[in-house]
Amino acid sequence: MTDTAPLTRPQLRRLLRNARRALTPAQQCQASRGLYRQLAQHPLFRRARHIALYLPNDGEIDPRFLLREAQRRGKHTYLPVLHAWPRTRMVFQRFEQGERLKRNRFRIPEPITERKRQRAIWSLDLILLPLVGFDEIGGRLGMGGGFYDRSLAYQARRKAWKKPLLLGLAHECQKVERLAQASWDVPLQGTVSDRGWYLASK
Secondary structure, eight states: OOOOTTOOHHHHHHHHHHHHHTSOHHHHHHHHHHHHHHHTTSHHHHHOSEEEOOOOOTTOOOOHHHHHHHHHTTOEEEEEEEOSSSTTOEEEEEOOTTOOEEEOTTSOEEEOOOGGGEEOGGGOSEEEEEOSEEOTTSOEEOOSSOHHHHHTGGGGTOTTOOOSEEEEEEOGGGBOSOOOOOTTOOOOSEEEESSOEEEOOO
16 A cells, blocks of 8 residues: 555544455464564564563454463563553553453453553563554554553653553554654554564664
8 A cells, every 4th residue: 555645544544454354364374473473583572571462353463473472481471451440541461371361342352350460561671562554664553542542651751761662563464655643643663564574763
């Protein structure tokens, strides 16, 4: 996709969601393995001790190979958990293989809330987050709920804050030439697709 100027954010979001949903199960599996190959041996992944990921939904690229690899290496892994109230809040909770999951209000599986297993977002090393669309300079188009942007809003007030590193995960078909960013959008350090890395320039 190259020319996105005529599209509004909702229109672009719908177009890109349809593109990832159109991928066959075989293509999804191939993309997940490609993502694993891109990230599993990269120093940014290898150095991180506390990593937040997500469980795939709505055609999102699947990071579960990376989740299992991180756990195999003894890293601490976390998944997002939505708060019942306030309904716009999201936290990250420790997750290990075999734990029970429940479906949140968006029907996405998440750990059963246990506050003592939650970790402050600023103390995570790496967040691998889902997106609907991305560009090569750190722009991210999300689902529109703003959960990640609100959770990471503190970064705008702390210019020297280095953590966590934010990498979007996506299918290559979700890449666009340029995304117009709103004032509340939190930029990524880069995006990793099943085919390559797109690191934002400093």
